[in-house]
Amino acid sequence: MFDIKFITDYNSSPLENLFDYTFYNKKIGVLKSSYNQFQKQLTTKIRSKKKLIRYIEIEPQSISRVFQDNIIYNKSKITVIKKEVINLINLIIENNNNYDLSIISLFKNFRNHNITNSVSYKYNIGRKSLELELNLILTKRLSKFKNIIFINPSEFLFNTDNYQTEKQWYNTKSSYSLSEFKTLSSKIFTIIEEFYSNKKKLIICDLDNTLWGGTVGDDGIENIVLGGHNPKGEAFLDLQKYLLDLKKKGIVLSICSKNEHATASSAISKHPEMILRLKDFVSVKINWKDKAENIKLILSELNLNQDDAIFLDDSASERARVKSVFPKMLIPELPENNILYPKILRDMNCFNFDLTNEDKKRTLLYKQNTKREKDKKNYIKSNSYENWLSTLNLKVHFFDLNKINLNRTLQLLNKTNQMNLTTRRYTVKDIDPLLKDKNTFLYVVKVEDKYGDYGLVGLVFIKKESSTIIITDYILSCRVFGKFIEQSMIEFIHLICQKNKIKKLLAKYIKTKKNKPCLDFLNTTNYFTRKNNLFTWHVNKKLNFPKFIKIFYKNKIINYNK
Amino acid sequence: MNNIEIKSIIDASIDNINILLPKKTNFSKDRKTLLTGSGSNIDSTIFLNLVLEIETNILKETKKEINILDILSENISTNLKLSDLEKIINKALSDV
Numbered sequence A: 001m002f003d004i005k006f007i008t009d010y011n012s013s014p015l016e017n018l019f020d021y022t023f024y025n026k027k028i029g030v031l032k033s034s035y036n037q038f039q040k041q042l043t044t045k046i047r048s049k050k051k052l053i054r055y056i057e058i059e060p061q062s063i064s065r066v067f068q069d070n071i072i073y074n075k076s077k078i079t080v081i082k083k084e085v086i087n088l089i090n091l092i093i094e095n096n097n098n099y100d101l102s103i104i105s106l107f108k109n110f111r112n113h114n115i116t117n118s119v120s121y122k123y124n125i126g127r128k129s130l131e132l133e134l135n136l137i138l139t140k141r142l143s144k145f146k147n148i149i150f151i152n153p154s155e156f157l158f159n160t161d162n163y164q165t166e167k168q169w170y171n172t173k174s175s176y177s178l179s180e181f182k183t184l185s186s187k188i189f190t191i192i193e194e195f196y197s198n199k200k201k202l203i204i205c206d207l208d209n210t211l212w213g214g215t216v217g218d219d220g221i222e223n224i225v226l227g228g229h230n231p232k233g234e235a236f237l238d239l240q241k242y243l244l245d246l247k248k249k250g251i252v253l254s255i256c257s258k259n260e261h262a263t264a265s266s267a268i269s270k271h272p273e274m275i276l277r278l279k280d281f282v283s284v285k286i287n288w289k290d291k292a293e294n295i296k297l298i299l300s301e302l303n304l305n306q307d308d309a310i311f312l313d314d315s316a317s318e319r320a321r322v323k324s325v326f327p328k329m330l331i332p333e334l335p336e337n338n339i340l341y342p343k344i345l346r347d348m349n350c351f352n353f354d355l356t357n358e359d360k361k362r363t364l365l366y367k368q369n370t371k372r373e374k375d376k377k378n379y380i381k382s383n384s385y386e387n388w389l390s391t392l393n394l395k396v397h398f399f400d401l402n403k404i405n406l407n408r409t410l411q412l413l414n415k416t417n418q419m420n421l422t423t424r425r426y427t428v429k430d431i432d433p434l435l436k437d438k439n440t441f442l443y444v445v446k447v448e449d450k451y452g453d454y455g456l457v458g459l460v461f462i463k464k465e466s467s468t469i470i471i472t473d474y475i476l477s478c479r480v481f482g483k484f485i486e487q488s489m490i491e492f493i494h495l496i497c498q499k500n501k502i503k504k505l506l507a508k509y510i511k512t513k514k515n516k517p518c519l520d521f522l523n524t525t526n527y528f529t530r531k532n533n534l535f536t537w538h539v540n541k542k543l544n545f546p547k548f549i550k551i552f553y554k555n556k557i558i559n560y561n562k
Numbered sequence B: 001m002n003n004i005e006i007k008s009i010i011d012a013s014i015d016n017i018n019i020l021l022p023k024k025t026n027f028s029k030d031r032k033t034l035l036t037g038s039g040s041n042i043d044s045t046i047f048l049n050l051v052l053e054i055e056t057n058i059l060k061e062t063k064k065e066i067n068i069l070d071i072l073s074e075n076i077s078t079n080l081k082l083s084d085l086e087k088i089i090n091k092a093l094s095d096v
Helices: A013-018 A038-043 A065-069 A075-094 A127-142 A163-172 A178-196 A231-248 A261-270 A291-302 A316-325 A338-347 A362-379 A385-390 A406-415 A428-436 A485-499 A516-524 B003-020 B044-062 B068-074 B082-095
Strands: A002-008 A029-031 A051-057 A101-105 A148-151 A202-205 A252-258 A281-287 A309-312 A395-400 A440-449 A452-465 A468-476 A504-508 A529-531 A534-538 A550-553
Touching (some): A002 A038, A013 A178, A127 A148, A281 A362, A291 A309, A291 A362, A362 A452, A406 A440, A406 A468, A428 A440, A485 A504, B003 B044
Parallel strands (some): A002 A051, A051 A101, A101 A148, A202 A309, A395 A550
């Protein structure tokens, strides 16, 4: 499934020998590199059916004589060195598409190139200062690439002036000792694991001895350990601060605790040192029921899977119980010493911080939905579902695909399975030619109602071929399924067809394991006639579209009759 | 330092290196193991790491510094066995 290549300016054979890891039950293959051939290796295109990963570690002295031959620098020398480093960066970029993941080491200059003197950190003079600048150039130019991740080996390799490693450098041209290579290879593997693992969206927290010290029901609100001049209290406070930070970055928090609801809620609302308040949690289950049962409810409310979630609980037996029901859930083994909790959470690199606006608003969206669902339950007791929808003041907005909404669009294209006509997966590279094609039109769909904004939840890609329009991609998030948004998307295309005097509309359904809902929608509406998996619609055929939904294109209403 | 002590330092050094290596590339303690030359399966840098590990452990145990790599480079042997390495170390230590 994966092959890795080490492109380094030192002899990487120990790294190749030590890199012995299995991921998704398959051993990661190691492609052999030749010593001192890094320039050639950077630009050589490799053909492989496996996903290619590369680790690049090249120091400035290997690409710049000026850097190597000097201990102190002046502006003109620095300009030359920067140019040479930029050339290296361009080589990295040139072949970046050939790799699924590039792990790039920052410049660090240790071992025999580590020169520290009184001016090392002086700007425009010292080598260390220059190293910082070069790293800034490196990260600035490469950060925009989503498949590039940086690593700084000097953060975990401290043994810089050891006799053995110096001797090793001169004898073997390997930068590290064998044990350092082992550490480095394990760090590289961790990055690979994190890059390809499912990113977590939800943290489910216990309360007593997890978010604070002590048992609120027994000790009372005033005696729980939180903040104050207490080492454990400060650790709990730090844990809460980090959780709040994660929430601000779009990770959803929820509570699952065996407690008296009134007592525990009161502690969260009233304790003066509490960082997290009830409003920060999207789902709160404080009762005496089985935790696995409560977690099942939380996941269903939030429409998330078990592998989207982390469960934090100080009790080993509760963790074991939840793990037995949700084996794919990430449940860290919390030690008895609570002081370690913040560090454990900080070290869990399982969160996706490259979030879209929709991700960042997730807590708000879930809260709006909870209110919506509650009102719906009450309303449809004595009314029809369609009547309820008509009270929502539903608005469907269409916009052209652009750079701002591209990330979310890619997320929808690559993650939506159910209401997805073709389940074609796209990269930025695939979108570019579509944007340039004059006969292809790419629209994204935003939905709002009286409770709030659902965000960008769908897309329609169409292609014009003489007097026919072909729907190439038709996607809608399950967040708004069944609210007649599906029909409104067809109505929008209908309006385009009318405007452009198009007579025929085609949609070719490509079956997957998960996109039956899309087929059901196409079958149950009276819009199309079906022949095998090809759905055809003659535009002049009169159709009934939902009357209670207003459609906007670039913020202007386009279905005036409503 | 007697032969048995040297043997145990070499074995301990092999253990230290083997902890780091994947099982399939582990060093054998069999004295007939070929360390260098075309018939050897051992990566040259890993072999050098073993030598460095032995040098370090000898220094720790005996306070004597020997430079095995220098000796090896002066007496290049294409088919060096673990037993040959042991002999070289014995001789180097007796010369110090």
